[in-house]
Amino acid sequence: MAGLALLVVLGGSVLQPSWRAVLFAAWIVIAAGVATWRIILDRRAFPATLLGLALAPLGVVLFQLCRIPVAWLSLSEGQAFATSVRAFVGPAVTASISVDRVATASAAVPVAVFSATFLLLHTRPRREWRPVFASFAVLGAVSLVLAFVQFGSGGRWCDFYHSAHAANAPGFFANRNHGATFLACCLAFYGALIGAQTTPGARRYMLFAAAALPALAIIALSGSRAGLVIGAVMASATLLAFPRDRSDVRAADIIARFAGLAPIVGFGAIAALVSLNGDTAGRISGVSGDLRWSIWAHARDLVLLYWPWGSGLGTFAQVYTLIEPVGELHPFYINHAHNDFIELFVEAGALATVPILAALLFGWRSLAAPAHYSQHDILERRVAIIVVAGLLAHSFVDYPLRTPTLAIVLAVALSMLTPRASSGSLASGSLQADRR
Numbered sequence: 277m278a279g280l281a282l283l284v285v286l287g288g289s290v291l292q293p294s295w296r297a298v299l300f301a302a303w304i305v306i307a308a309g310v311a312t313w314r315i316i317l318d319r320r321a322f323p324a325t326l327l328g329l330a331l332a333p334l335g336v337v338l339f340q341l342c343r344i345p346v347a348w349l350s351l352s353e354g355q356a357f358a359t360s361v362r363a364f365v366g367p368a369v370t371a372s373i374s375v376d377r378v379a380t381a382s383a384a385v386p387v388a389v390f391s392a393t394f395l396l397l398h399t400r401p402r403r404e405w406r407p408v409f410a411s412f413a414v415l416g417a418v419s420l421v422l423a424f425v426q427f428g429s430g431g432r433w434c435d436f437y438h439s440a441h442a443a444n445a446p447g448f449f450a451n452r453n454h455g456a457t458f459l460a461c462c463l464a465f466y467g468a469l470i471g472a473q474t475t476p477g478a479r480r481y482m483l484f485a486a487a488a489l490p491a492l493a494i495i496a497l498s499g500s501r502a503g504l505v506i507g508a509v510m511a512s513a514t515l516l517a518f519p520r521d522r523s524d525v526r527a528a529d530i531i532a533r534f535a536g537l538a539p540i541v542g543f544g545a546i547a548a549l550v551s552l553n554g555d556t557a558g559r560i561s562g563v564s565g566d567l568r569w570s571i572w573a574h575a576r577d578l579v580l581l582y583w584p585w586g587s588g589l590g591t592f593a594q595v596y597t598l599i600e601p602v603g604e605l606h607p608f609y610i611n612h613a614h615n616d617f618i619e620l621f622v623e624a625g626a627l628a629t630v631p632i633l634a635a636l637l638f639g640w641r642s643l644a645a646p647a648h649y650s651q652h653d654i655l656e657r658r659v660a661i662i663v664v665a666g667l668l669a670h671s672f673v674d675y676p677l678r679t680p681t682l683a684i685v686l687a688v689a690l691s692m693l694t695p696r697a698s699s700g701s702l703a704s705g706s707l708q709a710d711r712r
Contacts, residue, residue, distance in 0.1 A: 297385070300680050304388045311395035321399055325634070325641040326694060330391040332634040336627045337384045340588050341377055343370040352625070354582035354595065374588025375595065383590030383623075386683040393687035398694040405656060408688060409469035416462025416491070419447035423455065423494040445498045453674045454682060456495040456503020460510045461663050461685045463491050467514035468659040472652045477521045477529055481536030484515055488540050496547035502673045508544030510666045512537055517658035519651040568614045568673065574599055575613040578622045586625030595622070612678065616671035642693040660692035 315322050346369055349355040358375045374380040397408075423445035425434045437450035446455035466487055470480050488511040495503045515536050520529045578587070578595055587595045593611050600610065613619035620628045649657065667676055667686050676682045 300385060300389055304385075304392045307392035307396040308388075311392060314399065315395075322395070323641065325638045326394075326398060328634040329631070329638040329690070330394045332631040333387045334384070334391055336624050336630060337380060337387055337589055339627065340373040340380055340586070340624070343372050345369065346371050349373070349585065352582050352585050354578070354587060355585050358587075372588070373585045374591060376588060376591050379590035379594070380588045381590075383678075386678055386680040387589075389680045390677075390683040390687045393684050394691055397688060397691035400691070405692065406469060406472070409465045412462045412465035412685075412688075413469055415448075416459055416466060419455065419459060419462070420491060420494055423447040423459075423498070427494070427497055444500075445494050447494075448681070449679070451674075451679075452498040453500045453503055453670070454676055454679055456498055456500035456507060457667065457670050457674075457676050457682060458685065459491045459495060460503065460507035460666055461682075461689075463488055463507070464510055464514045464659050464663050464666070465688075467518070468656050471514075471518045471655045471659075477518065478532035478535070480518060481515060481532050484511075484518075485536040485539055488515075489543055492540065492543055492547065496543075502670055504544060504547055506666050506669050508540060510662050511540050513662045514659060515540065517655060517662065519655055570601070571596075571610060571613055572615055572618055574601075575615070575618045575622055579618070579625075582622060582625055584626040586621070586623045586627060589623045592619050592622055612675040614674050616675050616677050619675065638690070639693075642695055656692050660689040663689035664693070 346359055349359050349371060355373070355375075359371055362371060400408075422434045426447070427445040431444075436448070444452045446452045447459065449455040449458065467484050470483050473480060475483075492504065492507055492511065495507050515533065518533075520526070574596065575592075577599060578592075581599075582595065592613055593609060596610050596613075613622065620631075664686065667682065667689070670676050677686060
């Protein structure tokens with residue numbers, strides 16, 4: 277059931293923005309409602325670290341939308357300027373932190389999607405995860421086919437969003453980097469699906485490599501530099517994470533893994549060196565001249581300008597225009613910092629430390645909690661770590677977590693890391709590992 281629901285929600289990413297918003301809103305309401313009911317039934321199944329990670333980002337959004345005394349805003353140079361501009365409309369003794377409440381409310385959508393999905397999925401028994409992995413495998417395959425159609429038609433067919441990246445095979449997405457990241461995550465989940473099969477290890481490695489090569493091919497053709505590097509690393513790490521069959525000779529297993537790993541690494545290296553569509557190789561070698569370096573430098577100035585309150589989630593584009601150098605003006609505008617962490621500190625200020633600390637505490641609790649795991653459980657946790665690491669790594673050079681679909685992917689991966697007991701105890705609604 278969870279797999280079917282995710283298939284519908286993630287597949288809805290190809291809808292037009294208005295219909296997509298309705299679908300995500302329905303998902304938030306239903307998932308949050310079911311999760312709330314489960315919390316009422318068994319609060320012990322939702323440890324503080326998990327609730328903190330799910331609710332901390334929402335708390336930041338709500339606080340930024342609340343009105344606070346104007347005198348408090350004067351602590352921030354940027355907020356003091358924003359308050360003086362508002363005074364022309366009408367004097368007020370209180371004001372919200374966000375310089376644009378509508379933009380902040382819109383930015384809350386991926387946050388709410390993440391929180392609701394995370395709370396809904398973390399108590400699912402292991403038998404219910406395979407449909408989830410299968411859903412991602414199906415979506416990855418569909419996105420791969422769409423990407424080849426987009427590339428082959430030069431962006432004339434299956435162009436859902438009419439973006440500048442249409443000819444660069446973004447798949448379900450408007451942004452080729454997000455499409456590449458999504459494919460890499462789907463590939464990792466596919467690895468969790470086939471890695472648990474009873475087929476011989478060598479055959480599993482070959483099946484995974486057979487899926488990895490076309491996925492990396494379309495990522496390379498899209499011109500996504502970070503997608504190619506991170507995708508190749510994620511694919512290699514997933515293959516290495518496969519459990520070894522006890523009946524296999526260790527040397528034979530190593531040879532089989534190398535046979536599957538070699539084409540993945542080799543193709544990634546060739547794609548990074550040979551100019552393809554989107555000039556992936558040229559874009560990798562020309563990274564020193566990327567506009568991101570300038571954006572990050574000015575974004576750091578914005579962090580200081582709006583410290584300690586931040587400008588409000590979703591307002592980066594507005595505040596960046598105030599300091600954007602005239603010599604860097606282009607026909608397109610800078611919509612994000614292309615670094616989720618820098619942008620988070622611009623928009624949330626000191627409050628950005630709240631969700632970061634919640635994530636660190638959850639990670640420490642999840643990885644350090646004593647529990648007994650089967651080989652399949654270990655593989656799923658390894659894949660979850662690979663997906664989380666891949667999304668966070670991509671967040672250093674782009675903004676994947678600002679996309680509701682990729683926010684769901686992160687929630688799924690983190691849910692897989694939640695300590696869980698045996699299937700029998702999970703089915704009865706008790707999580708012994710979380711109750712210690």
